[in-house]
Amino acid sequence: MFISNTPEDKKQMLEKIGVSSLPDLFKDIPQDLLYPALNLPPALTESALTAHMHALAAQNKTLLNFIGAGCEEHFIPAAVNALSSRGEFLTAYTPYQAEASQGTLQTIYEFQSCMCELFDMDVCSASHYDGATALAEACAAAMRVNGKTKILYSAGLHPHYKEVLKTYLKHTPGLKLEEVPLQNGTLDLHALKEKLTPDVSCFAVAGPNFFGQLEPLEDIASLTHEAGALLVSVAKPLALALVHTPGQYGADFSVAEGQVLGNAMNFGGPGLGIFTCKKEYVRQVPGRIVGIAKDKDGKRSFVLTLQAREQHIRRERAASNICSNQALCALNAVIYLTLLGYAGLREAAELNLEKAHRLKDMLLADGHRLKFDGLFFNEFVLELNAPAKQVIKKLAKKGIAAGFDLGRVSKDLKNCLLVCVTETKTEADLQKYVEAMRGF
């Protein structure tokens, strides 16, 4: 379809190579296995493909969305995609030839800088696959830092993050993974204190946690550090415009899902793993990092740096096998932050906070009740009189995605619904939601 050698081109090239036909180029492949029958559907022209994809896309139904749980709907200014979809960004590779890739390199440097500012941390990598893998890699890095192999994690981590953590780390020699329970939706500090034995490498905690609740992260950090362990936190980037930062409460590593910064939901992928840490741990960071260098004339320029950590040099002794980053998603994030500035980001965050509380108040006034009574940013848990699963089904018929069914996480929470409200929702949307929820 996109092959542009003509039959005449091919003829001349084959002659130059000194073979008589294209199959002659495949002589090393066992000949009985060459050119197998392929049962593929008929090839589509661009116009037929366009119609086909539109028809498939139409099988999706766009609902008024109140689901968060790790992937959120936010307003994306048009300039974000207009800029990031430029071929110069979209169709470039990892910037190996720095002199011909200064554009991509500078955007990554600016991404790292914006994230360091937002998180209040010293170092940020060029990005990771998503929040969950960034968390797993941060815990692996913590184990390399202090040589211990026991990891504590909060029961308030996203359930999928817990799963990824286990998948990634379960073959680490000597590994022990232990969960610290919650009490009324936030971390049980007494349990944490008890479990923080001297063999603990790090404690992984999310704030706000999976149930939307803010955590007393300063207290958690003190307890963790007093016990000689490292603190790995999972932050919410938009909330950081308002709430205590990883730098403020003293996280050693802090990671996050950055999709909320200028990236569409796309059924959950690609995500944008943000990986930050204190500067003393920079050599344990997995994946790409961009730094400032000088060219021959002493001019400021940008390059991939500290590559001695990476797989193509260290092979089995590398910090990680990762070699891509989510450059395009990171680009969306840095354009988004540049457009908004802190004033805009704060406004967006305040709207999330305000609208989520507005919906909560409207629901309480309508006779609903909350499962937890703690502080929250843009997500809260409703306790219903019916299984959340059924409620979700009924609201979907009215064009509303009601929230995340917490019965998927625990049987005890089968009547609980995790509701997310972002700046995209109008007062009319909130009213529609309250009306639809009446009776549950």
Added chain:
Amino acid sequence: MPEISKQNVLSIEKSVPGRRGVRFEKPAHTPDKYLPSKYLRTHTPRLPQMSELDTVRHFTNLSRQNYCLDSHFYPLGSCTMKYNPKAYDVLSALEPLANAHPFAPEEAVQGTLEILYNLQELLKEITGLAAFTLQPAAGAQGELTGILAARAYFDARKDKKRTEVIVPDTAHGTNPATSHMAGYTVVNIKSGPDGCVDKEALKNALSERTAVVMLTVPNTVGLFEKDICQIADMVHAAGALLYMDGANFNALIGAAKPASFGVDLMHLNLHKTFAAPHGGGGPGSGPVGANEKLAPFLPRPAVEKKNGKFTLNARLPKSLGRMKAFYGNITVCLRAYCFLRQYDGQTLKEVAENAVLNANYVRVCLKDEFPAYFDAPCMHECVLSLNKDKMNGVRTADIAKRLLDYGFYAPTIYFPLIVPEAMMIEPTETENKQTLDAFIEALRRIFEEAQKEPQTVHDAPHSQPVKRIDEVSAAREPNLRW
């Protein structure tokens, strides 16, 4: 002339207090109405303050400092920089697909799930494998998924003595790193004088401790492992599994099915063979295929079809677990689906044929100036080296930089590690003879320059926004943020 319009000025240096590009409605209350001060941020982050126009110019001008596939031939070996059709940009971003939430009720995301399911079916057909997961976010994560699946398989058999993964020196650097992450000991074996696996070395390395042999096919010197079927037999006879790194699948697509070689597990790179753009480093996508025996161990959830409906099934008791928060890099999968739907059973092989034709053409045309390290027909890429006696001290790095001046991105250089002064050139099938001729001519001129004016090559590039960068200067005192 005074330098009025400076390049490489950071956004933060263009920032003016009070300026901004986007406004939202005004919140009615300040945050302290909802949150006590203990939980609030204490100081202002230094984010740029710019208008929308400032922002658009800033990033537009940055983009113009990039070479990219849309503007330049990009023969980066092992990276398969083929043309990314514009239709796929549009079709992978259709609103109902882009706005799909991963936890939306399944009846609201049937379109997305159907495409993913169909893509799995297509990948199964072209590889001959029994099952595919689209979950891994990149090739390297695909490798990890594959090796963890192998480990789950042996664990389920209570076969605990298999602690080693054998990796030839012609494999991608990710292979040993991956094996280490999965808790295996890496056993490196040297390749033979023909650039392929030395079967004697493999035989000596194989034992009851071997879990997996990871083979990059074609390997990183651009050669097909011609004894792959015998290698598969040897591996299986030792009770181990054969993993194929399919990052180089562009050489084989439509021409051969890896399952027919005896491969148990493999990954594909959708951002390489399947025409998804690289985005300056990602997102990628690294689906993993498995044969019947290994399929139950692939990650959860899996996209399945039940009673005509598409569903994400997480109830997979033997599964290795979950690899990322949500299922797959969907936008990349959507593009790959578009790509595969534009070929049929007859035409798909033309992708591999033209990729291999183009690589061999470059190899043969340059044999006097830059001889191939292994003097044999190559697959989708050729690995050239320098004739040091003729180069006047000009090294591969210099040639790479000089190519930028001639309007070409550079090949992959100094990789694979086993080839001194390596230049790994992968043209892909979407380039044509005329482009290759111009590239070949540029390399010949650089060869001549090395004889007549080597300093010009040493000092390259001369045409870029910056001169040759001292990469070591960045690592000495790292400056990684403003």
